[in-house]
Amino acid sequence: MLLRHTPKEIAERSALTVNPAKTCQPIGAMYAALGIHGCLPHSHGSQGCCAYHRSTLSRHYKEPVMAATSSFTEGSSVFGGQANLVQAIDNIFSVYNPEVIAIHTTCLSETIGDDIPQIAKKALADGKIPEGKHVIHVNTPSYVGSHVTGFAGMTKSMVDYFAVSTGTKCNQVNIIPGYVEPSDMEEIRRIVEMLGVQAVLFPDTSRVLNSPQTGRHEMFPKGGVTVEALKSTGDSMATIALGRLASGPAARALDTKCKVPCEILDLPIGLRKTDVFIDTLRRIAGVSVPESLNVERGQLLDIVTDMHHCFYGKTVGLVGDPDQLISLTEFLVSIDMRPIHVLTGTPGKEFENRIREITRDVPRSVNVRAGGDMFLFHQWVKNDPVDLMMGNTYLKYIARDEDIPFIRFGFPILDRVGHSYFPTVGYRGGMRLLEKILDTLLERQDRDAPEERFELVM
Amino acid sequence: MSLEQSVIFDERKDQIHRKGDAPFTMGCNRESLAGAVSQRACVFCGSRVVLYPIADAVHLVHGPIGCASYTWDIRGALSSGPALHRLSFSTDLQEKDVIFGGEEKLYKALVELIDRHAPAAAFVYSTCIVGIIGDDLNAVCARVSREKGIPVLPVQSEGFKGNKRSGYHAACKAMFQLMGKGSTEGISPLSVNLLGDFNLAGEIWIIREYFRQMGIETVANITGDGRVADIRRAHGAALNVVQCSGATMDLAKMMQETFGTPFLRVSYFGVEDMAESLYAVARFFLQRDPAIMDRTRALVREELAVLYPRLQEYRRALEGKKAAIYVGGAFKAFSLVKAFRLLGMQVVLAGSQTGTEEDYQELYEITDEGTIIVDDSNPLELSSFLKEKDVDIFVGGVKERPIAYKLGVGFCDHNHERKEPLEGFVGMLNFAKEVHSSVMSPVWRFVPRSIHRGKEPAFTESLFKAGAECRPN
Numbered sequence: 001m002l003l004r005h006t007p008k009e010i011a012e013r014s015a016l017t018v019n020p021a022k023t024c025q026p027i028g029a030m031y032a033a034l035g036i037h038g039c040l041p042h043s044h045g046s047q048g049c050c051a052y053h054r055s056t057l058s059r060h061y062k063e064p065v066m067a068a069t070s071s072f073t074e075g076s077s078v079f080g081g082q083a084n085l086v087q088a089i090d091n092i093f094s095v096y097n098p099e100v101i102a103i104h105t106t107c108l109s110e111t112i113g114d115d116i117p118q119i120a121k122k123a124l125a126d127g128k129i130p131e132g133k134h135v136i137h138v139n140t141p142s143y144v145g146s147h148v149t150g151f152a153g154m155t156k157s158m159v160d161y162f163a164v165s166t167g168t169k170c171n172q173v174n175i176i177p178g179y180v181e182p183s184d185m186e187e188i189r190r191i192v193e194m195l196g197v198q199a200v201l202f203p204d205t206s207r208v209l210n211s212p213q214t215g216r217h218e219m220f221p222k223g224g225v226t227v228e229a230l231k232s233t234g235d236s237m238a239t240i241a242l243g244r245l246a247s248g249p250a251a252r253a254l255d256t257k258c259k260v261p262c263e264i265l266d267l268p269i270g271l272r273k274t275d276v277f278i279d280t281l282r283r284i285a286g287v288s289v290p291e292s293l294n295v296e297r298g299q300l301l302d303i304v305t306d307m308h309h310c311f312y313g314k315t316v317g318l319v320g321d322p323d324q325l326i327s328l329t330e331f332l333v334s335i336d337m338r339p340i341h342v343l344t345g346t347p348g349k350e351f352e353n354r355i356r357e358i359t360r361d362v363p364r365s366v367n368v369r370a371g372g373d374m375f376l377f378h379q380w381v382k383n384d385p386v387d388l389m390m391g392n393t394y395l396k397y398i399a400r401d402e403d404i405p406f407i408r409f410g411f412p413i414l415d416r417v418g419h420s421y422f423p424t425v426g427y428r429g430g431m432r433l434l435e436k437i438l439d440t441l442l443e444r445q446d447r448d449a450p451e452e453r454f455e456l457v458m
Numbered sequence: 459m460s461l462e463q464s465v466i467f468d469e470r471k472d473q474i475h476r477k478g479d480a481p482f483t484m485g486c487n488r489e490s491l492a493g494a495v496s497q498r499a500c501v502f503c504g505s506r507v508v509l510y511p512i513a514d515a516v517h518l519v520h521g522p523i524g525c526a527s528y529t530w531d532i533r534g535a536l537s538s539g540p541a542l543h544r545l546s547f548s549t550d551l552q553e554k555d556v557i558f559g560g561e562e563k564l565y566k567a568l569v570e571l572i573d574r575h576a577p578a579a580a581f582v583y584s585t586c587i588v589g590i591i592g593d594d595l596n597a598v599c600a601r602v603s604r605e606k607g608i609p610v611l612p613v614q615s616e617g618f619k620g621n622k623r624s625g626y627h628a629a630c631k632a633m634f635q636l637m638g639k640g641s642t643e644g645i646s647p648l649s650v651n652l653l654g655d656f657n658l659a660g661e662i663w664i665i666r667e668y669f670r671q672m673g674i675e676t677v678a679n680i681t682g683d684g685r686v687a688d689i690r691r692a693h694g695a696a697l698n699v700v701q702c703s704g705a706t707m708d709l710a711k712m713m714q715e716t717f718g719t720p721f722l723r724v725s726y727f728g729v730e731d732m733a734e735s736l737y738a739v740a741r742f743f744l745q746r747d748p749a750i751m752d753r754t755r756a757l758v759r760e761e762l763a764v765l766y767p768r769l770q771e772y773r774r775a776l777e778g779k780k781a782a783i784y785v786g787g788a789f790k791a792f793s794l795v796k797a798f799r800l801l802g803m804q805v806v807l808a809g810s811q812t813g814t815e816e817d818y819q820e821l822y823e824i825t826d827e828g829t830i831i832v833d834d835s836n837p838l839e840l841s842s843f844l845k846e847k848d849v850d851i852f853v854g855g856v857k858e859r860p861i862a863y864k865l866g867v868g869f870c871d872h873n874h875e876r877k878e879p880l881e882g883f884v885g886m887l888n889f890a891k892e893v894h895s896s897v898m899s900p901v902w903r904f905v906p907r908s909i910h911r912g913k914e915p916a917f918t919e920s921l922f923k924a925g926a927e928c929r930p931n
Binding site: 015018027048058071072076088092217 | 465466467489490491492493494495496497498499500501502503518521522523524525526527528529530532541542544545546547548549550551552553555556562563564565566567570571574575585586587589590591617618619620621837838841856857859860861863864865866904905
């Protein structure tokens with residue numbers, strides 16, 4: 001029992017985090033930056049930060065993750081990181097030759113007060129930024145927010161640095177997919193294309209972090225949104241942002257900067273949230289929903305119909321990121337399951353309000369926490385066990401100790417594959433989630449059934 | 459060479475050497491070039507990997523959440539008992555703590571942890587930010603230690619204060635504070651401490667068993683499956699046996715200076731080095747126990763009798779294949795070069811993140827003509843070397859694995875993520891098996907790298923056929 005130390009009695013903690021349910025802003029910024037074509041993320045801080053982010057992303061995606069670092073030393077932290085960053089920009093353009101360098105800060109460079117735009121300006125004045133190349137940045141102190149807000153910040157920076165309004169609207173919609181898997185970004189694009197809508201999707205990590213085996217190591221894989229496309233977002237008809245926390249800031253920035261109106265929606269996980277996404281897209285673009293998409297919707301509904309007795313009343317514990325959990329909780333409630341423990345490591349009261357509202361009619365007391373940790377979640381589960389848990393790989397300790405069925409969902413997933421190839425958004429993603437839920441629940445039922453109740457047809 | 463020229467920074471040219479080109483010189487032990495996609499980590503990382511396996515201590519990371527998240531149970535350092543080290547504890551510093559200081563938070567976190575877990579000691583890791591805001595880690599640790607009656611040890615591991623090696627040093631300094639405190643009563647005159655073994659996949663248990671068979675008592679594991687009480691009496695051991703020189707050599711030196719404990723530098727990887735390590739320890743104790751050499755010889759003979767026939771099977775399949783090595787510390791590379799030789803394989807690239815000049819000199823001496831020796835490399839360089847040398851397997855860590863796989867090259871994790879013990883005689887067999895399983899995998903038949911290097915492969919039927927023919931594994 002690895003977690004044998006977790007006591008059942010819950011005491012408020014103000015100083016100590018045990019087994020975190022979040023990580024720091026810079027890794028989110030790095031992930032978002034990888035969704036720009038030909039972009040090299042750059043970590044302005046110590047070498048370790050960059051190494052840890054690359055390792056974690058590598059473990060999650062099983063892909064090479066390229067990012068550079070300012071390699072801070074004692075000297076740079078006394079005299080400031082300007083010299084390191086200017087040199088880094090010079091080195092990166094001369095050897096790796098990316099289209100864009102996307103700089104994010106760290107707790108170290110934030111605290112010593114490095115002014116990135118000013119340093120970038122100096123690099124430009126010194127002729128270190130070649131014609132047609134770009135340096136963008138976001139401030140991501142690790143002691144604020146979480147990996148999700150870091151992602152949101154870098155996505156907003158794409159707007160701040162690139163979006164321009166030429167005065168001539170073009171017939172396209174901006175889609176900000178949120179902090180989701182490359183497979184999800186791909187699926188969102190597929191849905192948009194099924195509707196026949198012209199779209200710019202940003203960031204877009206598909207074909208960057210789920211790239212095929214080609215026998216080559218590409219420093220800059222094929223995928224990612226191009227700078228050209230990012231510039232054009234300022235002329236789009238509208239923006240649809242998926243996930244309020246991860247995509248909201250970029251959508252609002254586009255509205256402010258280029259007067260592109262935005263709709264900020266929840267992530268399209270599950271039937272209703274996907275309906276809302278598709279309906280919004282249909283309305284904005286003035287298109288009609290093709291029959292093929294209706295079929296997918298009907299298939300998802302068909303699975304729920306066929307198996308609704310299996311979902312009835314099942315209690316669930318969820319750990320993850322706010323945008324995902326809001327939609328997932330709604331989906332689970334809508335199929336008659338009972339999410340009774342819902343926890344995110346990312347701080348923010350809004351999350352708790354949303355989950356309370358979504359679970360209002362769940363006939364059980366529901367624990368909700370933003371800014372919590374896995375230790376607290378484990379205590380909840382000890383006090384009120386559940387039929388199923390969903391969350392990142394770190395939930396496996398609790399699943400094992402408490403012998404509770406567990407589905408991997410979210411970030412990071414360090415011990416399974418599939419998440420980078422198969423989506424959980426859209427109707428198809430919903431079908432995949434249901435398959436996982438049913439497999440997991442029925443597998444358990446089979447395992448535990450006494451011989452006389454062990455059934456062939458379920 | 460044109461490809462290589464385009465991927466190598468001018469400043470790094472003297473950190474790469476091709477054996478046979480010119481007299482050997484190596485630029486190393488220098489700060490990484492800003493902007494390079496370096497594979498290196500930081501001071502904190504170095505301290506964390508060394509101390510982490512001490513299983514009955516709490517390890518509290520004082521800093522923002524990331525440093526704790528990224529190091530939560532990522533290293534398979536097994537414990538035979540307590541598993542406190544596999545939990546993640548952090549003060550999760552927030553903006554207000556950065557402004558007003560985090561000492562009070564640290565104090566409260568420590569008290570709560572110690573009250574709940576009653577650990578044998580607590581290690582408190584300093585991170586970048588703590589170094590900047592100036593929290594007095596020493597004072598807080600001393601206060602808690604006084605109040606709770608257990609050692610509370612600050613680890614000065616601010617990320618920017620050097621590289622991983624500085625982190626090893628900080629870890630050694632923290633551990634050294636424990637030493638000389640426990641009773642040494644009852645320790646055998648034939649006794650050792652095992653330094654620099656982290657019990658990945660249970661390796662230290664294999665080594666302890668060898669020493670037990672030789673009649674030698676192991677006092678303290680430093681740090682794999684480590685216990686605070688053992689480390690407190692480690693100064694009572696007759697000899698320190700030090701593996702992975704970078705990580706714990708400083709501790710061996712401190713112990714020698716203070717307690718007069720002599721040390722031997724060893725390696726448990728590969729047959730030659732494993733046997734020589736046991737013989738070296740036996741020679742050390744020869745005067746105290748003349749029979750020890752016979753016991754050691756018998757042990758080695760017995761192990762080899764089992765090992766050799768099975769190794770030959772792998773050797774037949776692997777003969778002539780090419781290997782590349784890029785590891786954290788250079789010391790490990792020496793053993794790997796020899797281990798590959800034993801399998802009939804040739805090492806064509808050998809590099810490390812933090813090797814010293816002497817390390818590279820030794821690498822130079824034991825490698826073949828044409829071998830590339832490299833310090834603090836990066837993915838672009840590494841992939842260009844792998845392609846140029848057309849290697850069959852790459853040995854490295856987590857960041858290197860996907861590069862190898864993308865290129866269609868086999869891989870063996872000789873770092874945190876090894877799943878089978880690679881130390882000891884049995885470890886050599888596991889290593890051979892692992893190399894074999896990857897080098898000979900049928901998957902490479904579908905990855906026609908040899909004939910399509912530099913071209914864009916298109917997935918046509920003819921290409922699949924051509925690929926299969928070109929890699930008749």
